[in-house]
Amino acid sequence: MTALKRVLPYPLLFLALLAMWLLLMQSLSPGQILLGTIVAFGGCWLMVALDPPPTGLRRPVAAMRLAGRVFVDVFRSNVAVGSIILGSDERRTHAGFMSLRLDLTNRYGLAILAIVMTCTPGTQWVHYDPASRVLMLHVLDLVDEKQWARIIKQRYESLLMEIFE
Amino acid sequence: MSPMILGWSITAAQVLLAFAMAFAALRFIRGPRAQDRIIGLDTFYVNAMLMLLTLGIRSGTTLYFEAALIIGLLGFVGTVALAKFLMRGEVIE
Amino acid sequence: MSEAPDLPLWAALLVSFFIVVGALVTLIGSIGLWRLPDFYARLHAPSLGATLGTGSILIGSMICFSVLQSRPLVHEVLIALFVTITTPVTLMLLARASVYRDRIEGNPGPPEQDPEPTEL
Structure with missing residues (x-):
């Protein structure tokens, strides 16, 4: 869990960014998925730099x-x-x-x-x-x-x- | 048959949206205050975006979608900048 | 009428219904922008077009392109998301800016002090 947290601090944000990228590109080709993953990683690390107060979708x-x-x-x-x-x-x-x-x-x-x-x-x-x-x-x-x-x-x-x- | 139905209803929607844009433009022109004009402009943007989407449905290409997305985002940024200007008298603090 | 994509009849009817309803709702919102008496009342009008109007036209567009290309095309969801998140932000900023200006200039629109909280 902690290892995953260190690599991927915001898993929901990561998925949302990846989904947005694939929707914008309107394709599911491996190349676009790779690019989207890179973009989503970048977005997640930007969020780490911004350091928002923690939240959790508990329910x-x-x-x-x-x-x-x-x-x-x-x-x-x-x-x-x-x-x-x-x-x-x-x-x-x-x-x-x-x-x-x-x-x-x-x-x-x-x-x-x-x-x-x-x-x-x-x-x-x-x-x-x-x-x-x-x-x-x-x-x-x-x-x-x-x-x-x-x-x-x-x-x-x-x-x-x-x-x- | 069905292209005709769709064609007529797209035309109807475009006429309705054109009237909506006209009302927003009227509010933009008449004011009376700056905030009234800005809200008119913002509505005008949203209506123009919807008009582009109907054009996209008519032509059957998804190209218009990108234009609509950009209009929507630009409208947001523009309106926020204008509202900020109303509040403080300058955009960048 | 000029050219339009050749959809099956049920899809054409559905798409027609959604885009005409959406355009009508948007028109009503814009009429409200014109007819409502003061700025704060007018603030409520654009959200008609931004919620139901946009949503309805986008659903129509989604059905149209999904049937045309015979695979689900849902990138219109992005526009819906952006519009539902951005319109409230602009309206809130405008409302606050306007209250601020009216209070400074002493206009009668907003109350001088916040009204007493309504308790249940």
């Missing part, structure tokens, strides 16, 4: 569940925002800012939460203060703050905490 099942939820929510919020855009003028005036105290502190978890919330139309991550752990966000359809807080905390944050903490 692949929870990660898959999160991906499924995000997939469903992207559909739902697309429909919701689309109907707001095409609807009457009155429906477009409920937008507003709100704040939320997060229990999640892991940096990778916060990054994923930020991407998820911005990717689903209707919620927009604006600012997170790590000292007070308060997140400010902008919501397009802000009728009930409590409901949005519940969605974010129960649908995403609990799963992210399960994955990263």
Whole structure:
């Protein structure tokens, strides 16, 4: 294990870079696999030089569940925002800012939460203060703050905490 | 039969995307503030990338794919630089 | 109509469906960019085109090329990955830059202080 760690410090990153190279080249010939391996090794050693704080994907099942939820929510919020855009003028005036105290502190978890919330139309991550752990966000359809807080905390944050903490 | 269906639907998609680009361009022209213009430009980039993909489907070559990838990445870099400029007044600190 | 690849009927219908739906969603997002009243509301509009619009057109493209070359061609996944990772970054940066500017200039858009956290 340690020997493997020394040669290949980031096995997942290595596989991802190799896959990206082969997808870009659109071939599976031995030459391209060799080139891709070299590129992926270079990328891994660059990461060693950058020395990011350690992370681990401990719960692949929870990660898959999160991906499924995000997939469903992207559909739902697309429909919701689309109907707001095409609807009457009155429906477009409920937008507003709100704040939320997060229990999640892991940096990778916060990054994923930020991407998820911005990717689903209707919620927009604006600012997170790590000292007070308060997140400010902008919501397009802000009728009930409590409901949005519940969605974010129960649908995403609990799963992210399960994955990263 | 099927080339005709596909041809017509690609044309329809391209017309829709052209309108989408027009709306983004309108926002870019009208502003009113710098950040409105930047978001218009960013949307314009994404729409142009999708337009290239539909062109690629029509021609049946994967060449357009690379162009779309480059447009997507350049749009990202450009928008980040502009947003950074709005925040600080300079791009490189 | 001008030339288009010769796919089997089922594939042509599927590809047509996906690209028209994707283009429509993208158009709705761009209309939102035009119709929504202020900058912070407009921030929500581009992500329509960047998520469902892009995804749908890319799925159409994937089906088309996989059938044409009769082997799975999934390099469009790369564009989808890049777009889903980069669009949130640009939107977040723009939101923060705009809040910062509005607060300095004293514009009414964003609140002076962060609103009180909503507790459950």
